[in-house]
Amino acid sequence: MRRLSLAVVAATTSLILGTTTTTASAAEWRQVSNQSFHLLTALQRSQGVTTDGQYWYFSWQFGLSKVTLDGESTLTSKTLAIPAEFLAQGDNHIGDIDYYQSRLYVPIEDGSAYQHGHVAVFDAATLEYTGISYDLPQSVQRDGVPWVAVDPARGYFYSSEYNATALNAYSLTDGQLVKQIPLSQPMPKVQGAKIYQGQLYASSNGPTKSVLRIDPDSGSVSDVLDSGLSEDTETEGLVFLSRPDGSAMHVLDVAPNRISVNFRHYGPS
Template sequence: MKKISTALIAVLLSSTAGAATKAACDAASRAALPKYEYQLKRTFEVAGRQGIAADGEFYYVSGSVDLFKYSKDGKLIASNPKPFDGYQIPSNHIGDIDVYKNEVYVSAEWFSDGAGKDIQIAVHDADTLKLKRTFPFNAESGQLEVSSMAVDSKRNSVWMASWVGEESGRYLYEYDLSTGKYKRKVHLQAVPQWIQGIVVLDGDIYLTADDGTADAKEYDHLYRVKIDDNKPNAEVVLEKTFSDFKDFGEIEGVTVDRKSGEMLVHANRGKKIVLGMPKGFYPGYDREISDIYVYKMTPRCPAK
């Protein structure tokens, strides 16, 4: 029998491994497995308790009634403690936010005891954090509350999600980025529970869901929505389980820093939340702590 050279064996093994990797990636695609692996790089505390956005140079954070701008090393640069000044429709609550072309897009509403009304998207200047313009939602959409919104530049759209109401978690609502006109709603299958954050990346929509009960020490999750512009429904994939948070609590906004290839996730711990309203503290806490978790995103499969 002829001997096979070491170099040839290496080539054969490499070829076999490559084929196996491709087969695994194809299988992952068919099975709708996570698109990325997430490595926790660092965390830092912020003042706001709701949303997070990134433009590659700065981070933007929303509280329920305020807005903040941070450097990427966590230094506070600017704040607006009265972001509702100039709103034609009264608001008392901000959810998750996004930033696009030096403007901060804010999901705003009047929220009390688990119920929302007077939904609107407010656009603020990214330098001063002051209001520039607003546009309201379309009541015919069926949306009863807004927990988060995200800019989708490729589709020239803004997407909104709902936390409560009869349609809570069942739909995403799409609006025209230029005109503010309502486009459509997309039925999510299966339905995430308690959507808190939303961001668009490469055509897919990523959602954070506060579907883990803190009292029962359950983890919250990240989901990926595979949007098809020609379908009224969209498949939902479980992308990540947040077992690496510092404590059980309430997950909030999400964003992607496209310059660094990092995902930022906002989460609160320490305060008990009932129907979206603060109700005291958990043992060991005398204040609520809002953390930003920064993850390096690595594709599970090579690009085609």
């Protein structure tokens, strides 16, 4: 939870210590179901989400967790996942993560000055840091690294600034910036993004709490979901996985009470 995550941390720290582009419509998706997580579970699922098709992987400000697809059981949790060398630089925030080839791609930033942006690679089975990381240039990630999305078909991983006017495409091979893709319209308060059917879908914590679709080749932006959530709700990461209930897009949001998290499941309208 970008910029509001400390509120959830404060509310639950005592528990830890004690224990082909188409014309778009904002009605392209409908909510099928919702799961709510509370207190410590909410904290550990409050930032980003990805999947390998067998498990969910969640991120929160400092950590990572691996969870069964029914959301009932946390199989592995790493409370402090930020590597020591990044902590020493003042890094204190993990954003929306992604999965690729048995690894998690994890964006890490110093959530105040935004001087040090990284994408660190973790082993998905153990949630341990592999020692591989990529420093992202502050010249194009001026307010941190809020999310990362892997695009194997194009050979990139993407990120952007929080208030985005361009996509930044980095080489999957060496993490070097390859190009910037200007957007057809600004995307406010981008909290997470994933590639789905060749397009990039991004969750925005802007006024409409929307999900936007971006063509990574042209930069064309269209609105595919206006969630109707309240102003005090904070939209977080999202992920795609087809489920028997007809849902395929799954979006996290932090409830106004700041101690519960919703995992909303959407299907095509």
